[in-house]
Amino acid sequence: MNNVDVVVVGAGQAGLSAAYHLRRAGYEPGSGFVVLDHSPGPGGAWQFRWPSLTYGKVHGMYDLPGMRLTSDDADAERPSSEVVSAYFDRYEHTFGLRIVRPVHVTAVREGDGGRLVVETSAGSWSARALINATGTWDRPFWPRYPGQETFRGRQLHTAQYPGPEAFTGQRVIVVGGGTSGVQHLLEIAEVAAETTWVTRRPPVFREGRFDEIRGRAAVAMVEERVRRGLPPQSVVSVTGLPMTEAMLRAREKGVLDRLPMFDRITPTGVSWDDGRTVDADTILWATGFRAAIDHLAPLRLREPGGGIALEGTRAVRDPRIHLVGYGPSASTVGANRAGRAAVREIQALLDTVPAVV
Structure with a gap:
């Protein structure tokens, strides 16, 4: 059993943001925290995007915290999968995040002494808190119709x-x-x-600039659904x-x-x-995706409405669990902010709860 303070599940934008802020907060990769990613390489879900989705067609890709994606790196004619994967790879190495991959998380369970047990295809981790950043790409939604x-x-x-x-x-x-x-x-x-x-x-159809006021209003609508324990809406359904x-x-x-x-x-x-x-x-x-959170099922976090109710990024039913890149933080800029917010809350929680190994 590997023991750490925090396990981060997923190395897309939200997971990397969380890892960056964990390092800044004094947690060391490998001993203080670990990032588990089931993808074969850096890039999160971006590495699987279709070749014709060039970087110039991407709407609202924001820099990861602490490192800009410069115009020299972001050629508008290159596939977004190449541009973003290269950027994430450079980011991981620059900040020494030591992502463990490919590792598939199968379940998160209650452990001894108030710790969590994260079961994976490559063994188990024991942690005091968990940041879930698994996104949606692995759960495409296929509607069912007669015939x-x-x-x-x-x-x-x-x-x-x-x-x-x-x-x-x-x-x-x-x-x-x-x-x-x-x-x-x-x-x-x-x-x-x-x-x-x-x-x-x-x-x-939305004409005109999607300004800060519109953006805040959209986020507020998604936040309200998540607060009520309902599955989050897609961004487009709101904007x-x-x-x-x-x-x-x-x-x-x-x-x-x-x-x-x-x-x-x-x-x-x-x-x-x-x-x-x-x-x-x-x-x-082209019917969207659902949150990839089945591995959290043993913790019984879902509300009667079908979703996981959050206060900020924290699961209402378990303060040790934070979801980033979920609901109102599903956008790239939202994922960055959520990573920072989750680490602040986790740090405050762990500072008040004695570590038990």
């Missing part, structure tokens, strides 16, 4: 999106009203024989879709003409109860 298993074409999720070239000459249905769905739709429309956009609710020049052009061409959600899937496409049908070769589910 789904009969479809003779291809079905894939954003997590498997290979880029637009794979859809050349095809009839493609893109399901989902979020940013990723629109990005996929715009790319695929350039090469596909036909695209159809389907969403559960009419999309809301709306930014109307970019590319989207304006697509709207003029009819690419953004949206259909309501279909009622069933057929062997050759989809259909609605009013008799409308659309044939397709591929259905692309």
Whole structure:
């Protein structure tokens, strides 16, 4: 059993921010804290993004604390997966964070003496507190619809999106009203024989600058849901879709003409109860992700509403557990702030509770 004060699970933006602030607070990597990451290399979920998502298309990527992502490193034409992974790699080495990877955390349980036991694929860690920064990429959400298993074409999720070239000459249905769905739709429309956009609710487009006032209002709405113990909403569901020049052009061409959600899937496409049908070769589910927190289940942190209620980053049901990059801190700037806030609270907690090994 490896003993540390704090275990950080996940080495994306939120996890690296937490690790940075742990070091600044005097906790040493390896003895005071450890960062466990199941990915094969640096970059968090960014390393798995599709090649056509260049850095210039990324909305609102903020610097990690203590190190800028300079214009020399952030070539707008390079895939974001390369730019961000290289930046995270440099960050890990600059601050000597000593990430342990690839390690898969299977469960977090109550241990002896008020400590937590973090079970992993590479042994167990005993800790006084835990910062969970596992994000959502590992839990793609696949809605279920009647007839789904009969479809003779291809079905894939954003997590498997290979880029637009794979859809050349095809009839493609893109399901989902979020940013990723629109990005996929715009790319695929350039090469596909036909695209159809389907969403559960009419999309809301946001024109004008997303300023600080709008940002605070959006965060407050997400915070309120988390405070009530409900699963957090996506950012787009609160802020709306930014109307970019590319989207304006697509709207003029009819690419953004949206259909309501279909009622069933057929062997050759989809259909609605009013008799409308659309044939397709591929259905692309851009339907979002869920928080990857199943390993926390033994601690019974969930509320009746299905989510984990937080005060700031701290789990209401257990002050030793902090969630960063969850709910209101899911944005890159929010993740940075959440890492600092979590470390401050954990430090205050550990200073008042005697260590028991």
